[in-house]
Structures are given as structure tokens and as C-alpha cells.
Amino acid sequence: MPGFEVFGAEERKHVSDVLESGVLMRYGFDGMRNGHWKAKEFEKAFAEKMQSQYCQLVSSGTSALTCALAAAGIGAGDEVIMPTFTFVASFESIMMLGAVPVLVDIDDTLTLDPKAVEAVITPKTRCVMPVHMCGSMADLNALRAICDKHGLILLEDACQALGGTYNGEPLGSIGDLGCFSFDFVKTITCGEGGGIITNNKIYAERLDQFQDHGHDHVGTDRGAESHPTLGYNFRISELHAAVGLAQLEKLDGILKAQKEHYTILRDSLAAIDGVTFRRVPEGGEENYSFLNFFLPTEALTQKAHKALKEAGVDACFYWYTNNWHYIKGWEHLRNFKSLGRLPEEIQKQMQDLNTTDFSKSDYWMGRTISSLVKICWSEAEVKQRAALIADVVKKVLS
Ligand SMILES: *Cc1c(COP(=O)(O)O)cnc(C)c1O
Numbered sequence: 001m002p003g004f005e006v007f008g009a010e011e012r013k014h015v016s017d018v019l020e021s022g023v024l025m026r027y028g029f030d031g032m033r034n035g036h037w038k039a040k041e042f043e044k045a046f047a048e049k050m051q052s053q054y055c056q057l058v059s060s061g062t063s064a065l066t067c068a069l070a071a072a073g074i075g076a077g078d079e080v081i082m083p084t085f086t087f088v089a090s091f092e093s094i095m096m097l098g099a100v101p102v103l104v105d106i107d108d109t110l111t112l113d114p115k116a117v118e119a120v121i122t123p124k125t126r127c128v129m130p131v132h133m134c135g136s137m138a139d140l141n142a143l144r145a146i147c148d149k150h151g152l153i154l155l156e157d158a159c160q161a162l163g164g165t166y167n168g169e170p171l172g173s174i175g176d177l178g179c180f181s182f183d184f185v186k187t188i189t190c191g192e193g194g195g196i197i198t199n200n201k202i203y204a205e206r207l208d209q210f211q212d213h214g215h216d217h218v219g220t221d222r223g224a225e226s227h228p229t230l231g232y233n234f235r236i237s238e239l240h241a242a243v244g245l246a247q248l249e250k251l252d253g254i255l256k257a258q259k260e261h262y263t264i265l266r267d268s269l270a271a272i273d274g275v276t277f278r279r280v281p282e283g284g285e286e287n288y289s290f291l292n293f294f295l296p297t298e299a300l301t302q303k304a305h306k307a308l309k310e311a312g313v314d315a316c317f318y319w320y321t322n323n324w325h326y327i328k329g330w331e332h333l334r335n336f337k338s339l340g341r342l343p344e345e346i347q348k349q350m351q352d353l354n355t356t357d358f359s360k361s362d363y364w365m366g367r368t369i370s371s372l373v374k375i376c377w378s379e380a381e382v383k384q385r386a387a388l389i390a391d392v393v394k395k396v397l398s
Pocket residue numbers: 059060061062063086087089090131133157159160181182183193194
């Protein structure tokens with residue numbers, strides 16, 4: 001998945017355009033910037049690529065989620081439904097706004113189980129936030145139907161699924177808002193960065209304002225701009241946007257390489273009795289950034305993960321015991337370890353995460369291994385890796 005693998009002359013060229021003018025900020029200084037508007041250019045190109053009307057670049061994927069929620073008018077006490085398997089940014093962005101994360105089980109798609117979503121809807125629910133983990137997507141038809149029925153906002157976290165599609169449409173473009181991360185290990189990188197896409201003009205205006213202190217961006221004098229709303233600073237710098245612009249030009253090539261490598265790995269594992277794969281919802285196509293497979297039991301999966309490491313296979317992940325991605329590792333969240341006092345609404349409304357039953361999620365996560373799919377592997381390297389993984393897994397299962 002990581003676009004940093006293909007960092008090169010193109011990135012350096014866009015960055016040096018910015019360095020030559022010295023205007024490292026995305027706004028203003030029109031006369032000094034030699035006509036370079038990297039952030040604006042990225043937004044235009046990315047919106048087009050994502051078949052969406054609007055794109056707003058921001059400083060990270062986490063701030064993309066925060067801005068998207070804010071743009072949708074979500075605030076104190078509003079409940080946002082999110083999965084148990086995700087990245088910590090999901091609950092961070094929700095809680096930042098005083099809203100309340102409601103965690104629910106995943107299914108064999110490794111993303112939100114629509115039935116689990118429907119079961120926790122209350123009058124306070126405002127938004128459903130599926131997270132398209134490890135390159136593949138949630139059942140968006142089912143979630144869209146639930147959201148429409150209950151008048152909820154559908155916000156896609158597509159940070160790990162850039163380039164994947166659902167019914168032929170880009171992931172991220174199907175919900176009311178879609179978020180991406182361009183941090184250093186994502187499919188394309190800005191170094192640090194994020195983006196939000198939407199077709200909703202009002203959301204787009206609010207995003208533009210919220211991520212820059214509420215500025216209305218009317219006229220050419222920043223100091224004279226008015227503030228229709230409170231905001232924050234979640235701006236991206238022009239330097240980071242310049243890196244992203246070069247990476248965006250490479251996206252198609254990245255996706256093509258991922259698909260080829262993924263297919264070799266998958267074919268080799270598919271031949272083994274006892275190996276099954278994560279379900280991709282009908283009409284979906286992964287971005288092939290990870291190959292995710294299940295083994296028959298948790299014990300065998302742990303054994304296989306250990307054996308893979310010992311055999312020298314790098315970048316195979318067992319998320320079940322990983323501190324970033326699964327609820328088991330989020331002791332700080334479960335026990336409210338915040339620096340200051342959390343908003344009353346969060347303290348009162350949040351489920352007790354130490355006692356909530358997530359055995360359905362455990363069932364899938366305990367049996368999941370994910371192999372990262374790198375872009376720069378040679379065909380021989382992928383084949384060797386595929387053979388090695390298959391060999392280790394076979395031995396563990398026999
Ligand atoms: C990386 C990631 C984020 C956050 O992105 P940052 O740019 O690192 O803040 C959010 N959600 C998911 C699923 C991610 O993988």
C-alpha cells in the first residue's frame with residue numbers, strides 16, 4: 001500500500017516549485033507564488049478522480065474525519081456509530097467534537113455489520129461511520145438503506161481503501177462525505193495530509209471554513225475575511241500538497257501493481273484447505289492494498305502468525321492483539337484516560353467498553369491475518385513470498 005515506495009523525481013519537482021517561490025502556505029501571497037497552487041490543484045484533480053464535486057484537503061486523515069463530522073453539524077451528545085476494528089482516529093475525531101462514539105461489531109467483511117448498526121440506533125444517533133479497513137469496503141447498500149430509513153448521515157472512512165470501488169463508484173464517494181488519509185504509510189502520501197470529498201455544496205462550504213478558523217475565503221485580503229462559524233486550524237501546507245500532487249499522478253500505477261501482487265498471493269493461498277478470505281460485498285472491488293485471510297481457529301491463527309515471522313515473512317499483521325486497530329488494545333479509551341475532563345455527554349452516554357460483548361468481532365479478528373501488498377516487489381519476489389506464506393500456513397494447518 002505505501003506510496004512512499006515510489007517517491008522520486010516527480011515529488012521533488014512539485015516540492016521545488018514551492019521551495020523556489022518560498023510560499024509554503026496554501027492561501028494568499030498571490031504575487032509571490034509563481035502561479036503555483038498545489039493544494040488547489042490537488043483538490044481539483046482528486047475530486048475529479050473520485051467522481052465527486054468537491055474535495056477539501058486538510059492536515060491529516062484524523063482531521064479529515066473531524067472536519068467531516070463538524071461539517072455535518074455533529075456536536076455534543078450526538079451519537080456516531082463506528083466499528084470495533086478500525087484506527088484510533090475514529091473515536092478520536094468523534095470525541096474531539098463532544099460527540100459520542102458507539103462501537104459495534106464487524107462481520108466477515110471486517111467492517112461494520114449492518115445488523116449490529118441497526119440494533120444500536122437511538123434518537124440521539126446522527127451518523128454511521130463505516131471504515132473500509134485493509135483495502136475493502138463495508139456493505140454500503142445496506143448501510144445507505146439504514147441511514148435513509150433513520151435520517152442519518154453516512155460518512156465513509158476510506159483512509160485505507162483509496163482506489164477501491166463499489167458498484168463501479170469510488171469508495172468515499174458513496175456516503176454523504178468520504179475521508180482519506182495521506183499519511184506516510186497510505187496508498188498515496190503527502191507526508192502528512194488528509195482529504196474529504198462530498199457532493200453536498202453546503203458541506204463543502206463548511207469544510208472550507210472550518211478547517212481554516214472559520215474564514216469565509218471571500219476576496220483577496222485574508223485579514224479582512226469574516227468568520228461565519230467557529231473553526232480550527234486543520235490546514236495542509238503547500239509543501240505537503242505538492243508531494244501529494246505527484247503521488248496522485250502515480251495512483252493508477254500503484255493500484256495496478258497492488259492488484260497483480262495481491263492476485264499472486266491469493267491464488268497461492270486459495271489452494272490450501274482451511275484458508276478462507278474476507279468477504280467483499282457484492283459489487284465491490286478492493287484496492288488490493290492488503291490480502292486478508294482467515295484460518296479455522298484463533299489458536300491456529302496465532303501459531304501461523306508467529307511461524308510467518310520466524311520464517312522471515314515481513315508485513316504480515318495479526319490485528320487482534322495490535323494496539324492501533326482493535327478494541328482489545330484500546331485500554332486508554334475503555335478507561336477514559338483523557339488529559340482533561342471529558343464532556344458530560346460522553347461520560348454519561350458511552351457504553352461500558354470493558355463489559356460490552358464484542359464476541360462476534362473477536363470471532364473474525366481472532367482468525368484474521370493480513371499481508372501488506374507492496375508496490376515495488378518484483379514478480380519473482382512476490383512469487384517467492386507467496387510460496388513461503390503458503391508453505392508456513394500448510395505446515396501449521398496439517
Ligand atoms: C490512517 C488512518 C486514519 C487517520 O489518518 P492520519 O492521516 O494518520 O491521521 C483514519 N482512519 C483509518 C482507517 C486510517 O487507516
